[in-house]
Amino acid sequence: MADLRRSWRAAAGLGRRRALSAPAKAGALVRLLLDRFPELAADLWTDEDTVEVQIDGARNVELLTVLRDEPALNFFYLADAAAVDYGPTERFEVVYHLYSDRHPAWLRVRARVSRADPHIPTITGLWEGAMFHEREMYDMMGIFFDGNRDLRRIYMSPDYRSFPQRRDFLLPDDAADSPAAGVRPLERPETWDLSRLSEEVAPGVIAHAESES
Amino acid sequence: MTSDVKIPDPLDLEREEEARLRTVAGLPPARGPVGDYAGFESVGLPDRPPQTERERQVYTLEEGEMLVNMGPQHPSTHGVMRLVLKVRGEVVIDIDPVLGYLHRGIEKLCENATYTTVMTYVDPMDYLSSMHNEHAPAIAFEKLYGVQAPKRAEYIRALVVELNRVFSHGLMMGFLSLDMGGLTPILYGFINRDEVVDMLSAISGQRMLFNFFRVGGVNFDANDEFFSRLGTWRSGVLKTIDMNERILTDNEIFRGRTIGMGVLSGKDAISLGVSGPNLRASGVAFDVRKAHPYSIYPELEFEVITQSGGDVYSRYIQRIAELKQSIHLIDQIVDRMPHGPVQAQVPGIIRPKPGRAYAAVESPRGLYSVYAISDGGPNPYRFRMRDPSFISLQAIPKLMPGHLIADTMAVMASFDPVMGGVDK
Numbered sequence: 001m002a003d004l005r006r007s008w009r010a011a012a013g014l015g016r017r018r019a020l021s022a023p024a025k026a027g028a029l030v031r032l033l034l035d036r037f038p039e040l041a042a043d044l045w046t047d048e049d050t051v052e053v054q055i056d057g058a059r060n061v062e063l064l065t066v067l068r069d070e071p072a073l074n075f076f077y078l079a080d081a082a083a084v085d086y087g088p089t090e091r092f093e094v095v096y097h098l099y100s101d102r103h104p105a106w107l108r109v110r111a112r113v114s115r116a117d118p119h120i121p122t123i124t125g126l127w128e129g130a131m132f133h134e135r136e137m138y139d140m141m142g143i144f145f146d147g148n149r150d151l152r153r154i155y156m157s158p159d160y161r162s163f164p165q166r167r168d169f170l171l172p173d174d175a176a177d178s179p180a181a182g183v184r185p186l187e188r189p190e191t192w193d194l195s196r197l198s199e200e201v202a203p204g205v206i207a208h209a210e211s212e213s
Numbered sequence: 214m215t216s217d218v219k220i221p222d223p224l225d226l227e228r229e230e231e232a233r234l235r236t237v238a239g240l241p242p243a244r245g246p247v248g249d250y251a252g253f254e255s256v257g258l259p260d261r262p263p264q265t266e267r268e269r270q271v272y273t274l275e276e277g278e279m280l281v282n283m284g285p286q287h288p289s290t291h292g293v294m295r296l297v298l299k300v301r302g303e304v305v306i307d308i309d310p311v312l313g314y315l316h317r318g319i320e321k322l323c324e325n326a327t328y329t330t331v332m333t334y335v336d337p338m339d340y341l342s343s344m345h346n347e348h349a350p351a352i353a354f355e356k357l358y359g360v361q362a363p364k365r366a367e368y369i370r371a372l373v374v375e376l377n378r379v380f381s382h383g384l385m386m387g388f389l390s391l392d393m394g395g396l397t398p399i400l401y402g403f404i405n406r407d408e409v410v411d412m413l414s415a416i417s418g419q420r421m422l423f424n425f426f427r428v429g430g431v432n433f434d435a436n437d438e439f440f441s442r443l444g445t446w447r448s449g450v451l452k453t454i455d456m457n458e459r460i461l462t463d464n465e466i467f468r469g470r471t472i473g474m475g476v477l478s479g480k481d482a483i484s485l486g487v488s489g490p491n492l493r494a495s496g497v498a499f500d501v502r503k504a505h506p507y508s509i510y511p512e513l514e515f516e517v518i519t520q521s522g523g524d525v526y527s528r529y530i531q532r533i534a535e536l537k538q539s540i541h542l543i544d545q546i547v548d549r550m551p552h553g554p555v556q557a558q559v560p561g562i563i564r565p566k567p568g569r570a571y572a573a574v575e576s577p578r579g580l581y582s583v584y585a586i587s588d589g590g591p592n593p594y595r596f597r598m599r600d601p602s603f604i605s606l607q608a609i610p611k612l613m614p615g616h617l618i619a620d621t622m623a624v625m626a627s628f629d630p631v632m633g634g635v636d637k
Contacts, residue, residue: 080599128481
């Protein structure tokens with residue numbers, strides 16, 4: 001099985017134009033980034049068509065402003081902003097994908113956000129269109145964007161309390177294992193079965209439910 | 214004649230009765246208008262204090278203003294969406310789009326599905342461009358897994374996505390005129406669309422939710438019925454488009470209601486994240502097929518078309534130009550289509566190595582992208598979709614102030630949003 005898979009990979013390399021051309025072109029971008037932000041050298045990573053950089057959440061506005069406004073970089077278009085949850089014991093990430101007409105690679109900026117205190121500055125000052133992205137991330141993941149003037153739920157109803165795309169939010173199929181978040185009627189904490197919760201699985205939920213009921 | 218008898222307000226009686234019932238049932242008191250909204254009796258105000266600065270701004274009314282709900286069930290909201298219009302007479306002052314009526318949590322469902330079954334979940338997202346919805350995950354998963362689709366599969370992919378673009382743009386012409394009161398173009402649009410979906414049904418077995426793309430190829434090879442239908446359609450399609458164009462493009466009423474309406478500048482469009490034909494109609498030449506070429510687009514000959522107006526009419530003209538361009542691309546693809554297999558050898562359940570992949574495609578509504586993370590398991594650890602109509606919707610509150618209520622529909626339709634994609 002494993003051998004077969006490797007042989008497909010080898011065959012796959014033949015037809016790939018991007019794999020041959022992109023890294024050389026992305027090299028210019030990597031050099032520019034290193035000139036501008038030498039401290040990020042350890043956090044740079046490149047793919048066949050992507051250059052990736054990891055930063056602390058608090059630095060996002062500073063870095064994205066430079067990326068957008070510096071003429072040699074010119075990442076003027078915010079292609080995507082997404083939140084990723086790396087699990088209850090790990091961290092959140094807010095991932096920005098940027099497009100520039102100067103460079104043939106996507107630029108991916110991964111901003112780390114603490115899971116215990118999920119706050120990150122908003123980038124709606126740089127791109128107005130980040131508003132719906134941030135509202136969605138807040139709604140689905142519970143990340144707070146400081147400075148965003150319209151941080152409301154966008155898909156779920158305003159009185160909804162859970163954050164459904166977190167890894168510890170389980171689907172109703174797995175309700176037996178769920179920390180009761182999101183699968184109870186009307187999302188009322190007084191209806192939650194606290195005996196099934198533990199502080200490890202759902203930190204803060206018990207205290208929250210007790211304060212509400 | 215004056216009277217000392219105070220006639221009770223029926224609404225007060227209702228509230229008292231509710232309070233009494235709540236006491237009997239042991240429920241907490243009902244929530245009413247509080248805080249900033251206290252004193253307002255207008256229907257449509259949220260039954261809670263404003264959560265944000267922007268919400269307070271929209272829902273706080275001054276003398277002579279009122280709130281009107283357009284939707285959730287409204288023919289011109291292109292699905293189930295509610296627009297809260299703040300109006301003064303016939304003039305729109307502010308808009309608050311309320312989304313989520315169609316939210317199905319597709320990203321979460323995909324994170325609980327195997328890589329192959331993800332294709333069935335993304336289909337009903339933007340149901341007018343299902344092929345594009347499948348194209349981006351297919352590319353992303355192939356990057357993760359390190360496999361390349363055979364050449365013929367790539368050509369078939371490009372062929373079906375361009376066909377999908379043709380019927381989507383054709384329908385947009387119809388929907389735009391329908392929202393302004395013209396019924397005929399939508400019928401022509403559906404003639405064109407039915408021919409195309411019959412064709413796609415011949416190749417994929419489904420009319421709307423195709424489930425056609427696979428990791429490393431496509432489900433079926435193009436068959437005789439497909440090519441036969443393609444030939445018939447191709448011989449008549451330009452005529453159908455021309456009929457639509459003759460009704461609309463030089464129509465005085467249509468021009469009067471679209472030219473100069475809802476003007477979006479290129480700078481604003483970039484800032485708002487508007488993409489696809491809507492962005493190009495504002496003069497920005499950003500097309501993912503050229504900017505980050507995927508599939509076989511580097512081998513095809515086409516130019517990025519732009520308009521300069523940025524108004525409803527430009528967005529309409531842009532769609533027609535792209536529709537004709539797509540037909541030109543379909544001709545090239547059919548001419549050059551090679552023979553060979555259509556599916557690389559990939560098992561049904563794949564476990565890509567841990568990694569990340571980003572894939573963007575140009576859907577009829579703009580930049581549709583997928584960010585997939587693998588943790589080595591049989592399903593994606595994170596599956597993120599960026600839907601273009603969701604982001605483009607932000608332009609509507611920006612554009613509408615100062616327009617009439619009736620023009621809201623024209624501007625909405627010109628952005629061609631699909632609520633299945635907006636709400637995911």
